[in-house]
Amino acid sequence: MSDVSDTSRGPMAGRRGFLKGALAGGIAAAAGTPTLAQAAAPATKPTGDPSTLPPHVADWSKNLGDGVTDHPYGQPVKYEKHVVRRTVEWLTADRQSSINFTPLHELDGIITPNGLCFERHHGGAAEVNPTDYRLMLHGLVDKPLIFTLDDLKRFPRTNRIHFLECAANSGMEWRGAQLNGCQFTHGMIHNVMYTGTSLRHLLNEAGLKSKAKWLLLEGGDAAGMNRSLPIDKALDDTIIAWKMNGEALRKEQGYPVRVVIPGWEGNMWVKWLRRIEVGDMPWNAREETSKYTDLMADGRSRRFTFFMDAKSIVTNPSPESPLRVKGRNVISGLAWSGRGTVTRVDVTLDGGRNWQEARIDGPVLDKSMTRFYVDFDWNGQELMIQSRAHDSTGYVQPTKDELRKVRGVNSIYHNNGIQTWLVRSNGEAENVEIG
Numbered sequence: 001m002s003d004v005s006d007t008s009r010g011p012m013a014g015r016r017g018f019l020k021g022a023l024a025g026g027i028a029a030a031a032g033t034p035t036l037a038q039a040a041a042p043a044t045k046p047t048g049d050p051s052t053l054p055p056h057v058a059d060w061s062k063n064l065g066d067g068v069t070d071h072p073y074g075q076p077v078k079y080e081k082h083v084v085r086r087t088v089e090w091l092t093a094d095r096q097s098s099i100n101f102t103p104l105h106e107l108d109g110i111i112t113p114n115g116l117c118f119e120r121h122h123g124g125a126a127e128v129n130p131t132d133y134r135l136m137l138h139g140l141v142d143k144p145l146i147f148t149l150d151d152l153k154r155f156p157r158t159n160r161i162h163f164l165e166c167a168a169n170s171g172m173e174w175r176g177a178q179l180n181g182c183q184f185t186h187g188m189i190h191n192v193m194y195t196g197t198s199l200r201h202l203l204n205e206a207g208l209k210s211k212a213k214w215l216l217l218e219g220g221d222a223a224g225m226n227r228s229l230p231i232d233k234a235l236d237d238t239i240i241a242w243k244m245n246g247e248a249l250r251k252e253q254g255y256p257v258r259v260v261i262p263g264w265e266g267n268m269w270v271k272w273l274r275r276i277e278v279g280d281m282p283w284n285a286r287e288e289t290s291k292y293t294d295l296m297a298d299g300r301s302r303r304f305t306f307f308m309d310a311k312s313i314v315t316n317p318s319p320e321s322p323l324r325v326k327g328r329n330v331i332s333g334l335a336w337s338g339r340g341t342v343t344r345v346d347v348t349l350d351g352g353r354n355w356q357e358a359r360i361d362g363p364v365l366d367k368s369m370t371r372f373y374v375d376f377d378w379n380g381q382e383l384m385i386q387s388r389a390h391d392s393t394g395y396v397q398p399t400k401d402e403l404r405k406v407r408g409v410n411s412i413y414h415n416n417g418i419q420t421w422l423v424r425s426n427g428e429a430e431n432v433e434i435g
């Protein structure tokens with residue numbers, strides 16, 4: 001970093017003069033805050049050749065830029081090409097069962113861009129022509145109905161930001177640290193704004209019979225994935241959604257219509273939704289009996305674990321995002337709870353001996369990701385970084401050992417234990433466990 005008031009180098013003095021004035025104006029407006037030069041005072045040695053830094057005028061300032069992009073649908077700049085979903089080779093990746101992971105360490109704020117939302121398909125991603133799309137609602141109703149996509153769009157709309165976390169997120173970590181990267185340990189989650197209609201409106205339109213207690217949600221993909229949903233949740237905040245972050249759902253997220261069940265395990269959020277049946281009992285479908293149940297130490301399985309409990313992860317630093325310089329650094333992470341809002345996040349740098357409250361910044365919403373930061377000076381010491389989320393029910397995220405005491409190690413699903421990153425003195429981070 002160099003002092004911005006040094007304008008003695010480089011061409012285009014007039015333009016520099018303007019820049020200088022503009023900066024000075026900005027500083028004056030923020031009276032009481034440090035000047036830009038002070039704020040930019042190097043905490044560490046500047047890197048790079050100073051003559052290549054402003055006010056040197058680079059080629060891109062001297063020549064015209066491109067006209068509007070060749071891609072009518074915009075793409076990220078080429079320098080960000082590495083920011084992509086990734087797969088794990090030894091985890092299934094074929095048309096019967098496939099999974100990829102959200103690059104959490106490359107994101108900030110709370111919204112996951114559509115092209116980076118992890119995907120999980122049990123029978124491949126169906127490609128549904130919206131004109132052929134139909135949703136059938138039948139069973140214990142007064143009036144069975146079939147909706148087209150346009151029919152759905154004429155019901156009152158709602159916009160909600162919610163996280164979707166696969167119950168198997170962090171599932172590889174039950175028996176100890178496994179996957180060396182937060183994209184893989186925690187990347188089966190995304191957080192987008194959904195537009196759709198409350199399922200309640202459709203159920204009211206059909207008229208529920210008095211015995212109606214459960215719904216079956218069924219997908220139109222080759223897996224025909226289906227799950228039972230209690231009627232109370234269906235009438236509460238469940239959404240039939242056709243947009244994410246303002247645009248149509250991506251094919252891989254269930255185009256044209258998916259179910260959004262805020263705070264509940266991702267498996268229930270049926271994609272390519274084609275049928276809702278109303279009944280008086282759960283269906284005990286494959287995905288809620290042999291799968292997505294928690295196998296306990298005594299060999300018995302818990303029936304239905306719908307809620308995703310409070311959880312958090314430090315995304316930076318992490319194995320894919322080492323600390324690069326000493327001095328001023330930002331620890332950044334995400335916290336969420338399927339039972340309400342995140343009220344507090346604690347961070348420790350020494351493996352749990354001392355905790356400090358992280359700074360939450362950005363919207364704090366119900367059943368949504370929440371962004372937190374710890375601004376700190378790193379002197380090159382080894383760190384054991386952990387984060388711990390608290391939610392609006394008073395629940396505090398447990399350690400992995402606390403979780404194992406109750407759940408054993410036979411589980412795959414619902415692992416919300418505290419993650420540890422060991423940051424070595426060279427800044428590299430590693431997935432470890434303390435204990």
Ligand code: MTE
Pocket residue numbers: 117118119120121122123164165166167190218219220221223224225252253254266267268269270271272
């Ligand atoms: N719905 C259908 N029809 N088919 C599926 O394979 N996968 C489920 C759920 N809904 C699935 C589905 C699982 S296990 C998860 S975690 C989420 O969708 C993943 O949603 P995403 O692909 O939008 O991330």
Ligand code: CO
Pocket residue numbers: 120165166167168266267
């Ligand atoms: Co899943």
